[in-house]
Amino acid sequence: MDKVGNNEAMSEHLVTIENVDMRYGGVDGTLAVSGLDMKVRRGEFAAVVGPSGCGKSTLMKLVTGLHIPQAGVVSVAGSRVTKPVSIVGMAFQNPTMLPWRTTLDNILLPLEIVEKHRRRLRAHKKEYIEKAEALLATVGLAGFGSKYPWQLSGGMQQRANLCRALIHEPELLMLDEPFGALDAFTREELWQVIRDLHASQDVTIVLVTHDLREAVFLADTVHVMSARPGRILDVHDIPFPRPRELGIMYVPEFNDLVQRLREEIADARAVA
Amino acid sequence: MSSVTGKKPFNWLPWMPWIYTVALFALWEFGVRLSGLPHTILPAPSRIWEAIIQYWPAIQRHSIQTLYTTTVGFLLAVIGGLALGLLVGWSRFIYAGLYPIMVGFNAIPKVALVPVLVIWFGIGTVPAILTAFLIAFFPIVVNVATGLATIEPETEDVLRALGAKKMDIMLKVGIPRSMPYFFGSLKIAITLAFVGSVISETVAANSGLGFMMSSAQSQFNVPLVFAGLVMLAVEGIAMYALMAWIEKRTTGWAHRSTMMAV
Ligand SMILES: Nc1ncnc2c1ncn2[C@@H]1O[C@H](COP(=O)(O)OP(=O)(O)OP(=O)(O)O)[C@@H](O)[C@H]1O
Ligand SMILES: [Mg+2]
Numbered sequence: 001m002d003k004v005g006n007n008e009a010m011s012e013h014l015v016t017i018e019n020v021d022m023r024y025g026g027v028d029g030t031l032a033v034s035g036l037d038m039k040v041r042r043g044e045f046a047a048v049v050g051p052s053g054c055g056k057s058t059l060m061k062l063v064t065g066l067h068i069p070q071a072g073v074v075s076v077a078g079s080r081v082t083k084p085v086s087i088v089g090m091a092f093q094n095p096t097m098l099p100w101r102t103t104l105d106n107i108l109l110p111l112e113i114v115e116k117h118r119r120r121l122r123a124h125k126k127e128y129i130e131k132a133e134a135l136l137a138t139v140g141l142a143g144f145g146s147k148y149p150w151q152l153s154g155g156m157q158q159r160a161n162l163c164r165a166l167i168h169e170p171e172l173l174m175l176d177e178p179f180g181a182l183d184a185f186t187r188e189e190l191w192q193v194i195r196d197l198h199a200s201q202d203v204t205i206v207l208v209t210h211d212l213r214e215a216v217f218l219a220d221t222v223h224v225m226s227a228r229p230g231r232i233l234d235v236h237d238i239p240f241p242r243p244r245e246l247g248i249m250y251v252p253e254f255n256d257l258v259q260r261l262r263e264e265i266a267d268a269r270a271v272a
Numbered sequence: 273m274s275s276v277t278g279k280k281p282f283n284w285l286p287w288m289p290w291i292y293t294v295a296l297f298a299l300w301e302f303g304v305r306l307s308g309l310p311h312t313i314l315p316a317p318s319r320i321w322e323a324i325i326q327y328w329p330a331i332q333r334h335s336i337q338t339l340y341t342t343t344v345g346f347l348l349a350v351i352g353g354l355a356l357g358l359l360v361g362w363s364r365f366i367y368a369g370l371y372p373i374m375v376g377f378n379a380i381p382k383v384a385l386v387p388v389l390v391i392w393f394g395i396g397t398v399p400a401i402l403t404a405f406l407i408a409f410f411p412i413v414v415n416v417a418t419g420l421a422t423i424e425p426e427t428e429d430v431l432r433a434l435g436a437k438k439m440d441i442m443l444k445v446g447i448p449r450s451m452p453y454f455f456g457s458l459k460i461a462i463t464l465a466f467v468g469s470v471i472s473e474t475v476a477a478n479s480g481l482g483f484m485m486s487s488a489q490s491q492f493n494v495p496l497v498f499a500g501l502v503m504l505a506v507e508g509i510a511m512y513a514l515m516a517w518i519e520k521r522t523t524g525w526a527h528r529s530t531m532m533a534v
Contacts, residue, residue, distance in 0.1 A: 061429070064433045065433070066429055066432055066433055083435075084432050084433050084434065084435050085435075086434060086435045088433065090430070090433045092426055092429065092430065093426075094426060096424070096426045096427045096429075096430050098427070098444075098445065098448070098449075099525045099526070100448045100449075100451075100523075100525045100526075109430075109431075109444065110434050112440075112444065113431060113434040113435060113436045113440055113444070114434050114435060115435065148525060150525070164430075168434075
């Protein structure tokens with residue numbers, strides 16, 4: 001455990017990434033991120049945008065502790081990340097449901113792993129199942145728990161994936177392009193689900209996305225990454241008050257902000 | 273017009289195996305009769321059938337013996353193959369160490385091992401069981417290990433991100449995932465087990481279909497040789513069908529398209 005900074009700063013920032021380098025595949029491998037700095041306050045909704053292949057998924061894996069950086073420090077909740085962190089829930093870019101389990105059993109999977117829950121699971125099975133079904137209902141999948149993942153459409157699998165990331169009530173939710181493969185309508189529906197979730201629960205969210213409107217609509221801060229090796233070029237505070245309705249996407253200020261972000265990323269790509 | 277009145281067309285599909293089998297035997301029967309081949313070279317199916325009836329008590333005894341040695345050898349291969357497959361799939365180091373040894377071992381023709389087995393265990397049931405075991409073992413190991421080795425990194429990450437240990441990943445993902453590979457390999461393994469037991473019975477035994485056919489051959493009793501072959505085919509088909517059924521029952525999720533169609 002690395003105690004850095006004063007106590008106040010520590011409680012304010014749930015995630016701090018300081019001067020991190022991450023290289024894949026040994027000394028001559030791909031340098032995915034370099035000089036990466038990022039801070040996420042407790043309760044904040046942060047969005048990360050950037051050109052394809054710039055190291056966004058890498059950033060997510062660094063925060064969850066799936067990868068340990070070669071240089072720099074990643075800390076979550078005040079302690080340095082040296083192995084996977086169980087207060088984090090993660091939804092990956094592709095839905096990774098296990099085909100031999102029903103959707104409900106897939107959603108319950110984290111509870112069989114996370115230390116805090118696995119001991120309680122057997123005795124409190126019913127309570128957990130109710131919770132999973134409530135989650136399914138919030139994402140519009142009520143009654144689909146008994147179906148197998150391959151009996152669900154791609155969009156439905158993404159929603160179930162989201163439920164799985166939430167079941168163990170993580171303090172920090174990492175979402176890696178969770179709506180990538182969805183149609184516009186389902187996407188907007190799920191934006192509202194995530195928005196309400198963030199409003200109603202005490203959760204910090206980091207969302208990676210390609211969709212700048214999504215980033216601006218949902219987030220408190222938008223972090224723009226450079227082309228590979230990725231680092232944060234700029235952080236934008238999104239001023240729109242909450243709760244936000246889908247309608248704000250049609251006000252000029254919203255579109256100006258999206259336009260500015262778009263240009264910034266275009267510049268970042270051009271530099272590469 | 274008849275399609276409008278809509279009488280459901282007869283579903284031929286389930287009958288096709290029988291139709292083709294009957295057609296094959298009919299062709300064979302006619303071929304032999306028309307060409308006048310002596311039954312010491314190629315007996316007609318009717319002649320084989322006569323032989324089956326004539327020698328039924330002996331055929332029955334030898335068939336049961338072969339079924340017994342094959343099944344026991346196969347079951348040993350299932351247990352051993354599953355255990356070694358899990359071990360090999362567990363760690364890249366064990367995999368790297370054992371793989372060349374297993375490939376080398378698999379390259380040895382198992383018939384060459386029968387004399388060794390006879391020296392150790394004498395003529396009879398034990399060498400047949402062990403030959404069946406040795407030959408059926410390899411595909412099971414390879415399949416189980418492949419199932420474990422091809423876990424998608426993303427799936428592993430999902431569990432690792434939650435703090436899962438190697439054992440958790442094995443139990444929650446590795447083993448369920450390798451089951452379709454395992455049950456798929458049973459069909460190959462049971463077929464090979466018959467090859468193993470019959471080879472051993474032919475060379476070194478005094479019962480079993482392999483022994484029966486080699487003695488019939490030395491007496492130029494060709495119809496009896498063919499009767500033995502027919503019995504082997506029947507046993508092989510029955511066991512294969514059993515394995516296919518088990519595979520389907522246990523790993524239905526891996527045949528999602530067929531299940532969706534139901
Ligand atoms: N496991 C790996 N081994 C080697 N290189 C990798 C690995 N994962 C990612 N990389 C490389 O690291 C760089 C960043 O990858 P990353 O997946 O973080 O990008 P990304 O920003 O998430 O891209 P996208 O927007 O397309 O999802 C890429 O150049 C990629 O080739
Ligand atoms: Mg990515």
